Amino acid sequence: MQTPPRLTPDAALFLDFDGTLVGIAETPEAIEVPQGLVALLTDLHDWLGGALAVVSGRQIDVLDRFLAPLRLPAAGEHGVQRRDAAGNMREETPPDLQAVLDVANHLAGAHPDLLVERKHAAVALHYRRAPELEELCRLALLGIIAKEPRLELLHGKAVFEVKPAGINKGVAIDAFMLEPPFVGRIPVFAGDDTTDETGFAVVQPRGGVAIKVGSGPSLAQHRLESPLAVFEWLATARSVPPAPDKNTKNDPRRDT
Template sequence: MQLPPRLTPDAALFLDFDGTLVAIADTPEAVEVPTALVPLLHDLHGLLGGALAVVSGRQIDVLDRFLAPLRLPAAGEHGVQRRSAEGHIDEQRAPDLTLILESANELARVHEGLLVERKHAAVALHYRMAPQLEAVCRDAMARAINGQPQFELLHGKFVFEVKPAGVNKGTAITAFMREEPFAGRVPVFAGDDTTDETGFAIVQPLGGVAIKVGSGPSQALHRLDSPRAVYEWLVQARDLLAEPRKNAS
């Protein structure tokens, strides 16, 4: 793998949140957003003509809270929710998660260190504070969806998540690329987790750039070491994109 190339004015930039824009914390609510990140994203959004979107496993309203006052185009819950550049939100109807939520909560009651996160259309079981329970968590969540093809089980970094089948970050990026201001641009997607691989699989065949953040195998052809490296790359991109405008003035 190699470092990503310079971001060009015709790019459509897609960014994962946890592990890419911000460092992963012990719990989802404990992440810290660097002070300079929000104004940086604001500047890049303008310099790219609005073609910047956050593509995350988080819910869109949670992303908005962390990135306030920005309300960027966004895909939440791995594509279950999507907000266009015009602000229109498409959201898949929430399935019945009762039994899955009960299974996850029961496991968390028995084992210390597990955290259950209920989303709009998904249930995530985090085991970052109890990594020895990976197999237990996997087996319990797999049993909970056994015989229910409308669900699929995602394995991310210290988390197993049950979500609707058939939607992912790749389908979300594809939808964005059909709309203005993303259409006709070169897609660039940065993400750190196995759940980002569906996005990498979309952008590279389109002649775009896939950037794996951190360690681990990936089909992405480019890599940055950490969220800090992503931030520095974005700062450089902003400064280079802004240069022609400064010269013109």
């Protein structure tokens, strides 16, 4: 894999959150947002004419909390939720997840190192603190959704997630690319997990850039080694002159 090319003002930039913009933590709430990240994303959002979106497994309101006061276009829960550049929110209606939640809570009750995360349209079971329970978690969740075709099991880094079937980050990126200000631009997507592969499969056929963050096999043709490397790569765009129709000279949010 190659180092990704420098960002250009005609890009449509899509960024995963955990493992890409911030480091992976023991629990979802324990992550630390790097100093300067919000200011950098604010700069890039302006420089790209608004064509920057976070595409994450997190809920959008959680992303907003970590990136406050910035509210970017975003896809949450792998595309179940999507907020466009105009601020309009779209959410898929989830199937009944009570049986899944009951099984996950039962496992967590028996194994305190497991963590259950209830989302709008998904249930995530984190086993980072108990990696030896991976197969137990997988089989339990597969068993409960075996007769429910509207649900699927997603395997991420030390987490299994039951979510609506057929919705993923690639679908979300496709939807963004049909709307302003993303339409007609070159898609660029950076992500670290297996859940990001659907996004890579969308941007590369469009002539875009897919960036795998960290180690492991991937469809992506470019790689950065860590969230710090992602930050540094994004920061190189600051030295590129803004697009002709943008005037950021007097923007008080820009670093001096």
